[in-house]
Amino acid sequence: MAAPVKEMTGRERVMAALNGEPVDRTPVANPTSVATVELMDLVDAPFPDANRRAELMARLAATSHVDLNFDTIMPVFSVIQESSALGCKMQWEGKGNWPTVRMSEPIWKTSEDIVIPDDFLMHPDLQCVLEAIRILRREYGNDAAVIGKTMGPWSLAYHCFGVEPFLLLSLDDESETRRILDKLSEATILFGRAQIDAGADALTLPDHATGDLVSGEYYARYLQEIHTNFVDEIPIPLILHICGRTVDRMGYLSHTGMAAFHFDSKNTPEESMAAVEGRIALVGNINNPSTLYAKGPAEVREEVYANLEAGVQMVGPECAIPLQAPLENLMEISRAVKDWHADQAVPA
């Protein structure tokens, strides 16, 4: 048996798991969003302002470590900060909902239209994220891993070109689709690097080429190489996020060199572990809409255990936590992880 690992801070634990090194226990992580209405009230940092003002963003994000005992802090609750900076039509919504892009009113039609503004990073909605990361780095230094988020080109294309026009284009014109993805990747890289400079420990990279929309072969054709490239261009552990069904593309994405993949409950922990064959760490996959939102701590615990037993390297919700998810369900995640490890430690 390997020597027991000395007790780690949240940050050490997450970084070790991302680097494939031994951990004292499985880290609890959410690479997408932990914001809920209850947490907003708790620290007086409600949506939509918490998506647009750095102090509020940092304060709400910190609840994941301070109040929920997660080992990560993720200040970006949405998927739209970059799209706002690129000029998409925005709907900031209110306290009870996530902000969104009006994808039915696309801003671009061809790759020629794409412009990443020179002052892209100076846009207030990106500055807000960068400043929130600086605050969190300062205040939670070694306690928790501060994770940033930079959107991949496939998701940015949904926002800027509209989902349906873009998906049709991907079928009609492969080279134009590639030009679009290449150009948009510049935004992914720019914002990613800026977050490294601001002090992020790792970055989530959502890119919604999900099995609910496109085939696994599509991922291999259009994204595998781009994602592989990001590993060199954005030198920090990257966590790919694709929600929905993905087991048919886990083989491909496990070859990108990214540190981890954040997976959805539409894929079981066992089949997912089998599909990636240890080439990429997994984070997930507690169900949001039925379990965290609508069931109780006992069911949450069951799903945590299922992940731990399958050997999933980091445990947490599958995607952005439902804003109305009850706190007791969220707090149960880290409790369950600790209990499971305590049980393992008892000699038989």
Place this chain on the structure above:
Amino acid sequence: MPTIDDIQNEDIRFEIGEYIERPEEFERFVNLFSSIVPLLQDIAAAVIDGDNGLADELTQQALADGITAETIMDDGLIGGMGIVGVKFRENFMFVPEVLACARAMKAGMAHIEPILAAHGGEPAGKVIMGTVKGDLHDIGKNLCIMMLRGAGFEVYDLGVDTSEDEFIDAVEEYDAYIVGMSALLTTTMPNMGTTIEAFIDADIRDDVMIMVGGAPVTQEFADDMGADAYGKDALSCVSLATRFSRALASEAA
């Protein structure tokens, strides 16, 4: 009893043999395609292949051959979309391909619609569809709309982020009997319930049949909110709408 070998179009034979697994669906498609002329089979195959140029050309040819607009629509275009719906449900086909099929069907419909309108042909029924307030997920709703149109329904698409008033106004403006609501977020799912309440307040709840759907929605949730039905995919959306309009027609009769 016709068999699959009675279908002349090779592609259609392949599609049915390869992808249609449920016996009752297999039988329905074999019966349909073995009973129609080869040109209509070719139209269906063009729709399944997402070939809008060919669907356009063959539809014009069929009209020139004297096949009625209704027959071309029902047997060729809608027949093809029927197979597309099953392939999508079973994950043999993904969204880009389905969008291309819908585009092909639309190319054919462009020649059919003016003729049906001139004859004063009745649509299968009128449906209002929208994604509820605060929700911008529309892919599932749009696929439902394509399949509804593919089944001959006249659909008014209210888009995303649809308020209660927009649903109510649309029912009144288009005199529609069927309303479909979509929600993909647990945060917006309750807006289906508030919309239903708004229908009650506006005193028009009894004038419409309301169906709901979207990934987090369940039968139980639909019942709690007082919806008339829940549908789990685009094909069930079509069967619900068909059931509602048949019931309406038999009431009227």
